[in-house]
Amino acid sequence: MKNEGLIGVFKYLDDLVNALEVLRKQELKIQTVYSPVPSHEILETLGVKASPVRYFTLIGAMLGIATGVGLAIYTAMQWKFIVSGKPPVPRVPYVIVAFEFCILLGVFWNLASMWVKSRLPKFRVPPSYDPRFSRDRFGVVVLCSEPDREKVKGILTQAGAEEVHAANG
Amino acid sequence: MQGITYGEIDDKILATLSPPGKLYYLMLAGCATGILIGLACWGYQIATGLGVAGILHPVMWGTYLINFVFWVGIAHSGTLISAILYLFKARWRTPLARSAEAMTVFAVSTAGLFPLIHLGRVWIVYWILPYPNQRNLWPNFQSPLVFDVIAISTYLTVSLLFWYTGLIPDLATVRDRASGIRRKIYGILSLGWTGSDREWNHHGTAYLLFAALATPLVISVHSVVSWDFALGIAPGWHSTIFAPYFVAGAIHSGLAMVLTLLIPLRRIFKLENILTMHIFENVAKTIVFTGLIMGYSYLTESFISWYSGNATEWAIFHWRATGPYAFLFWMMVAFNSIAPLAFFFKWARSNIAPLLVISILINIGMWYERYIIILSSPAHEFDPYSWGMYFGPTWVEYGIMLGSFSLFSFLFLLFAKFIPSVSMSELKEDIPPPMRG
Numbered sequence: 351m352k353n354e355g356l357i358g359v360f361k362y363l364d365d366l367v368n369a370l371e372v373l374r375k376q377e378l379k380i381q382t383v384y385s386p387v388p389s390h391e392i393l394e395t396l397g398v399k400a401s402p403v404r405y406f407t408l409i410g411a412m413l414g415i416a417t418g419v420g421l422a423i424y425t426a427m428q429w430k431f432i433v434s435g436k437p438p439v440p441r442v443p444y445v446i447v448a449f450e451f452c453i454l455l456g457v458f459w460n461l462a463s464m465w466v467k468s469r470l471p472k473f474r475v476p477p478s479y480d481p482r483f484s485r486d487r488f489g490v491v492v493l494c495s496e497p498d499r500e501k502v503k504g505i506l507t508q509a510g511a512e513e514v515h516a517a518n519g
Numbered sequence: 520m521q522g523i524t525y526g527e528i529d530d531k532i533l534a535t536l537s538p539p540g541k542l543y544y545l546m547l548a549g550c551a552t553g554i555l556i557g558l559a560c561w562g563y564q565i566a567t568g569l570g571v572a573g574i575l576h577p578v579m580w581g582t583y584l585i586n587f588v589f590w591v592g593i594a595h596s597g598t599l600i601s602a603i604l605y606l607f608k609a610r611w612r613t614p615l616a617r618s619a620e621a622m623t624v625f626a627v628s629t630a631g632l633f634p635l636i637h638l639g640r641v642w643i644v645y646w647i648l649p650y651p652n653q654r655n656l657w658p659n660f661q662s663p664l665v666f667d668v669i670a671i672s673t674y675l676t677v678s679l680l681f682w683y684t685g686l687i688p689d690l691a692t693v694r695d696r697a698s699g700i701r702r703k704i705y706g707i708l709s710l711g712w713t714g715s716d717r718e719w720n721h722h723g724t725a726y727l728l729f730a731a732l733a734t735p736l737v738i739s740v741h742s743v744v745s746w747d748f749a750l751g752i753a754p755g756w757h758s759t760i761f762a763p764y765f766v767a768g769a770i771h772s773g774l775a776m777v778l779t780l781l782i783p784l785r786r787i788f789k790l791e792n793i794l795t796m797h798i799f800e801n802v803a804k805t806i807v808f809t810g811l812i813m814g815y816s817y818l819t820e821s822f823i824s825w826y827s828g829n830a831t832e833w834a835i836f837h838w839r840a841t842g843p844y845a846f847l848f849w850m851m852v853a854f855n856s857i858a859p860l861a862f863f864f865k866w867a868r869s870n871i872a873p874l875l876v877i878s879i880l881i882n883i884g885m886w887y888e889r890y891i892i893i894l895s896s897p898a899h900e901f902d903p904y905s906w907g908m909y910f911g912p913t914w915v916e917y918g919i920m921l922g923s924f925s926l927f928s929f930l931f932l933l934f935a936k937f938i939p940s941v942s943m944s945e946l947k948e949d950i951p952p953p954m955r956g
Contacts, residue, residue: 361953361955362953362954362955363952363953363954364954364955364956365955382713382715382716382717383715383716384713384714384715384716385714385716385719386525386692386714386944386947387525387719387944387947387948387952388719388720388722388723388944388948389719389952391952392716392719393716393719393720396716398716398717398720400724401720401721401723401724401725403721403724403725403728404724404728407725407728407732411732421649421660422660425649425657425658425660426660428655428657429655440661443660443661443666444660446666446669446670446739446743447660447666447669449735449739450666450669450670450673450736450739451669451673453673453677453732453733453735453736453739454673454676454677456728456732457676457677457680457681457729457732460725460728460729460732461680461684461725463721463725464684464721464722464724464725465710467717467721468717468718468721468722469717470710470711470712470718471710471711472710472711472712472713473711474711475711475713476713479713481695481696483713483714484688484691484692484694484695484713484714485525485526485529485692485695486524486525486526486529486953510955
């Protein structure tokens with residue numbers, strides 16, 4: 351049976367959250383929720399897990415430390431100059447190099463993982479997207495088969511959706 | 520911002536992107552002329568040699584290094600407002616953050632030009648980068664100048680990416696209201712952002728981590744800049760107080776620059792109900808705090824030089840306060856640590872005229888602080904035989920300085936017309952969401 355989407359457009363956040371609760375209780379598949387602002391209420395209702403971006407950032411930061419220290423030591427060991435009897439590989443100055451590389455690579459990994467996990471960049475916005483979602487409206491896209499369409503439409507309308515229509519336009 | 524809706528926020532901010540008037544183009548043309556003058560002076564210096572700048576032994580760092588430190592300092596308040604105040608959840612920062620971040624990016628870009636300008640043979644600047652070469656020569660990672668290259672380039676990269684990441688949702692808002700070629704350009708820049716739950720979830724975490732990484736970075740950058748001086752043994756420079764002293768000074772000058780830029784911006788774009796007096800008052804209170812740190816640093820620095828019993832150290836401080844730089848020294852003290860005390864009074868914090876005047880005084884004072892620090896120490900080192908003065912700036916230095924201020928203003932003017940100067944998505948976050956119940 352063909353799966354088609356319905357989209358509900360909401361003016362009020364609490365109406366949207368109520369709709370999401372009912373949809374989840376009835377085990378209907380919520381594909382996407384659009385909102386003009388980040389909303390903890392939406393993420394909590396959807397049961398979205400904490401973003402793994404933080405782990406990637408940590409990996410990047412640690413790689414940065416290794417890169418900074420590694421580069422500094424490698425270059426110092428090429429000639430092994432001893433100045434004033436000091437060891438050619440000092441510890442204190444290399445902390446600064448390690449720190450800066452830590453931040454730089456941490457940020458690169460942070461950004462790259464955000465893009466990958468958010469599936470950015472998108473070359474065109476999905477057909478279900480409505481420009482009002484970047485202004486002052488909320489939207490939910492529900493995947494449903496033909497027999498469920500009326501039920502989903504009823505849930506969204508009852509929750510307070512301003513409009514409900516097919517997600518592909 | 521009570522009673523304002525999401526839609527009204529968009530309308531108000533997007534109105535700033537409407538086609539500009541004649542005055543805007545006139546200002547843009549003025550800045551472009553200044554940039555061309557700066558470029559011509561730099562070209563002349565490259566063709567003729569560094570002698571055309573007023574840099575002579577023993578003062579080998581003239582206005583180029585002063586401007587470098589000045590612009591890096593200006594950059595700092597952007598990160599303070601966007602990252603540090605974000606972590607502290609200071610909500611008054613939101614309307615300021617975008618412009619302050621832009622200021623950071625443009626100021627670091629301008630600052631980064633000065634070490635290049637100060638090079639005699641700028642075309643071999645890549646020698647400072649660690650790249651494999653047939654002579655197996657590498658930069659010295661123990662040198663504060665190499666720390667500087669790494670710190671400033673990291674700061675520029677991180678500031679730019681932090682700014683851009685915060686911009687993505689707003690660029691999508693502009694895209695959705697634009698048409699034709701503008702829609703295409705903003706569509707590419709917004710990366711196809713839709714504001715889905717998945718995007719907001721990862722964006723929120725990434726932005727928070729950006730702020731967490733940028734906070735120690737901003738402190739490290741001006742500390743590293745201060746070590747350009749403090750790791751040298753010249754009297755007046757060789758001091759452990761330099762890192763915190765420079766960081767506080769950077770934030771002090773940056774906050775003043777925020778006021779200097781945003782007061783006219785607020786008036787031109789009629790943003791009075793978004794950039795409220797309450798916000799400026801909070802900036803003024805922070806300036807009182809940083810101004811007190813500056814005053815304390817000046818006192819401590821002088822006290823330590825006397826208390827240490829080090830004759831050359833005391834001599835330089837005595838010379839700064841009573842010698843040929845005395846006028847500039849006392850002007851620096853008055854502008855940076857005494858003028859901001861006016862902000863203890865509410866009338867000064869809540870009126871545009873004193874806010875603007877004091878912010879400009881601080882900008883001047885902080886520029887001259889770098890002048891005093893950078894020029895006086897090498898001029899008055901240990902051996903009286905090698906004492907000397909800096910006899911600049913020459914017309915070439917003035918031209919390049921004009922070019923740098925013009926470049927910064929040019930970039931800021933373009934920013935104000937092509938990018939939302941206040942973050943719409945963050946402003947929306949700060950007001951209660953639309954609720955039926």
